[in-house]
Amino acid sequence: MFVDHTLESAPEGSKEALRRTQKGFGFVPVAMRRLAESPVLLAAFDDGTRHFAASSLTPRQQEVVILTVARLNECHLCVAIHGRMLARQGHRALVAPLTAGEATGDPALDALVRFVEQLMACRGQVSDAELQMFFDAGFQQRHALDVVVGVAAYTLSTFANRLTRAPVDPQLQP
Template identity: 45%
Template sequence: MSRRVFTAHTPDTAPAAARAAMAGIHRKLGHLPAAVALMAESPELLKGFLDANAVFETTDLDPVAREVVVFTVATRNECHLCVAMHTVTLTRHGGTPELVAALRTGTELPDRRLEALRRFTLAVLHHRGAVPDDEMDAFLAAGWQPRHALDVVLGVGTYTISTFANRLTAAPLDPPLAAYAWEPTAA
């Protein structure tokens, strides 16, 4: 079956329960991203992602650290849209070009502490939360706290929703993101 089963909704065609969220995103960004228009098919999914993301944004992880988690999930799940979007976000939060490039390619990060965070996020994904003691120890030895491990789990959950929904609906890049296009590297 084709991906054409998903409708890129407008505020006029969206289910009523999705319209307020769509309007809020449009106000905040100045446009309605295609991914949001597609997620609006399920108001609960859209609300769930937005609510989870709002909570993730309040964690003890600073903005750059949160973006490391998001990028790690996005590249692991091969979400071209999230990688492009979060390239812009990380740059806006002061991420260096070297940091952005390493995250986009999945290579070692130039900052030791952020690299420990990236590796821990990968461990959470790979082990489905049952992170081995040595990997937890390495995370904590890099200066992270136990609460940060749980913040990573929240970020993984939040961006699993987004990456899976974007891939399922084949969400396209919006024109402002075209310069940040990303494709996974062949393994």
Template identity: 45%
Template sequence: MPFTEPFAEHTVETAPAGSVRALEGIAKNLGSVPPPAAKQAESPELLNGFLRMSALFESVTLEPVAREVVIMTVAARNECGLCVRMHAGKLEKLGAGKSLVAALAEQRPLESAELEAVRVFTCAVLDGRGEVDDARLEAFYAHGYTRRNALEVVLGIGTYTLSTFANRLVG
């Protein structure tokens, strides 16, 4: 039976040169480097690509809690427990209630109609692999969201699909 060696949990001292700055930045921002990020450091391109994409997603016009709804929807559907825990903490820092966090983690409808529209639209994009019918688009727009916001949801899905898949791969 073949033995597959686990991914190394890199430090600033052991990481490939291209990952060192990223690890230093993560440690500065979070106080430490989460194990999945330390393992993803094996690929500077993946780690740095995710961090750039994440920064881009943070700069979109969707409100911070709506962005977290996209992230939590992707994380819960992709069964990335670490991602769910990390972003639950971020939602709480943003002032989101525990009921919102629990509903997102459990993939249940949300009490806020506006945030539920984001969750449902995110699911529609995922389910349709990007193809969303006019009725679902109109339902999203009816809550004050725009075509730009729809594309921002796609950016969030891509960013956090990359993250959740990489987290699951590295264990």
């Protein structure tokens, strides 16, 4: 249903994001080729992910947020991509529990997962008790707000990937 654009066929406003993706991944995943149909969506995702990458969360914490959003939104593609990225960071043991919604054995990461789950379930209106549990795990207000950036960027991604029925590219298979 959705066009798998190439660098040549993509709308002009999508080409730079596709080039960056090509450089980062070594290829352009089908999901990005399909999202390229909308330069506005692709730019929003590209900007959101770059801002999230610059957040106060560590790269491992960022991947935990992303995998939690992907699991909750049932995006098999994002689960595959970000499970692989977490494993590349040296945290392969976290992938199975995070994708299954189980405890990781790390209290701070488990608090982060619970915070993301609550944030999404309550559409942002997390209870004072839940927020305090997040802070008690060592997180600060800035972290909570940066999690919102990750949830926003990857909700956009997971929804668009599901809408376009983007498959998991062979290069991203576990």
